[in-house]
Amino acid sequence: MSLPADLPVFPDLSGKAVLITGASTGIGAAAAEAFAHSGARVAVHYNSSHDKAEAVAQAIRARGGTAVLVAGDVTQEGAPARITAEAVAALGGLDVLINNAGGLVKRVPIADYADPFINEVIDLNVRQVVHFMREGAAAMTAQGRGGAIINVSSVAARNGGGGGAVLYAAAKGFITTATRGWAKELAPAGIRVNAVSPGVIETPFHERYSTPEMLAAMKAGIPMNRLGLAADCAGAFLYLASAAASGYVTGQMLEVNGGQYMP
Template structure:
């Protein structure tokens, strides 16, 4: 992955969990990384410090992905600071809450879809013109979920639907952007032990998930980083676009 040295990346939702692991992995390969966060300023700065201590370059940048104006600012400021964006990782997302259908309301729909679906398109809308203008190969890596395949756990159908949207949009954008030498792929993690699970899944729910994983364990964020490194590297994945890489311990096998 020598081609990653000196490349730039914007990783959204990178203060904790998979996003943090990806940002640190990119930094360790010589990439210059924008660590996006919304409310977790301290953890985001800890990710930056980890990258810098290892000899890399990174900075933290705040923005609410429910706000398209904030997304435009994040991209504009990242582009100015890094001199371009080679890799965009659309990782920011949230289940918001588990809600049976009897508790469904319009506000929940709007929040889940804005955070997990609309934000992906909004970031792409801002980044794609920058990638086109540079005339170099770019890579967009969206984050879907095994929930897009299975419908999700209890009360997570909205989140699952939003991630299904992400997977489908990935295919469409890959077709549109291929002539511009911009590859668009997705990574679909399975059940990964992150603050996301701490917030939304009880021990009983996690045990039920674990029982359906052939590898017999809940994943860790570092189990996902290889897929993101692969998709960022044109040397390794230059002929790969429109794909959804499943990283789930065998929980779902397409």
Template sequence: MDLRFDDEVVLVTGASTGIGAAAARHFGRAGATVIVHYNANGERAAEVVQDIEQGGGRAVAVQQDLSEASGAVALAEHVLQEFGRVDVLVNNAGGLIERRPLGERDADFVRRLLDLNVGQLIALCEAVAPGMAERGRGSIVNVGSVAAVTGGAGGSAVYATTKGAVTTYTRGIARELAPSGVRANTLAPGVIETPFHDRWTTPEQMRGMVSTIPMGRAGSADECAGAILFLAHDGAAGYITGQVLPVNGGQHFLG
């Protein structure tokens, strides 16, 4: 099936690198107008926009700090004012902050992770979804993690908890939005070769995680992007909502 998004407005958060950048490029090639959100890496975001435009697509980079919900609200207001609507929302922005072992995760650390991975995601959905519901269509893809089920690798228990919250929230809004024709699903990547692991995972840890994957390798950002486009496309996934799509090479089976 040719997954086209012609004349649709797609907002991808955390789109300067990794899974977000790959998804933005794929949406651009599929005909969408893509809002490439970034926080600090404006140069890489500009490269994503350039790649999309060179392929004949339309894209614009928008900067916003999403470490707190207020930033997400500001981003939504800007996009809705400039483009009038969002047809597809991909909540990819988030992070680990750092690996901290048991006993070293204080209240401030927990709060920052919750704000970064849960608070801003909820704020964006709450700001964008009502407009989708009014129009009677739209799709939300929230990027979770296999860590929501496994508990995460060393020092990432709180990160894993936030990804579990993403899954639960997505299921909740999927039920609320279903009567209006709007869908919401979670993508749950496993071990994916992205700057996330370049920054937070040692080579030894990476080898250990890959050794548990039946397919014998880490996944790619492009493989995640393809799954995101599938979930976002009404023709391909029009009867799928509230679900978790794992992209993990068989490392773990999510129910």
């Protein structure tokens, strides 16, 4: 993963304990390296991509940073609690939680919706995030020093998604709405809750689910005339995690989309 050469360092993140779900590739991997760049200690979560997660951890360690691996299928019962507990034990606490794990599953038109597909989309993009919110908030509240939780939404939550992606878009819409509610509920505990909403980012997500023709059409609607890179999202996570930079920011959606959507 190549981070921007001029990526700023946020000194108040140094030494912070950060758990990032789905951090073996794409946006999660970029976020992991970015936090380590600011001196944070990072728990790199992965499901089946052990080698890729290890490569992220090794890149962090090669720069003198601290990274630990935490494995698990976030959709399995009890997994969010176990993953959070393992990260807390390995890092000695939890200051920042990035709920990045999620996915489209596959593109399906409404006529072909089957219950297993519906359940898979909701389990992967809604249910597990709710569970991580509960576990992360409990860990931070017990510590008594506040913290930051950053969820990952999508531009799809704003426009309903592309062909066959309506349930995914709706799931991300849930994340957007719930982030605002959680921000209000957790503010008294000193926990800020925000979301990063990426646009069309060149990651394994689009390699798997979008054709070259679809990507070209998406690019044509982006004022900056390019698709995003995972590294383009890194600064947004650092800003929202840093109390020095965004201590009075909560319940917000930070759009990272090259101008594709302007609220």
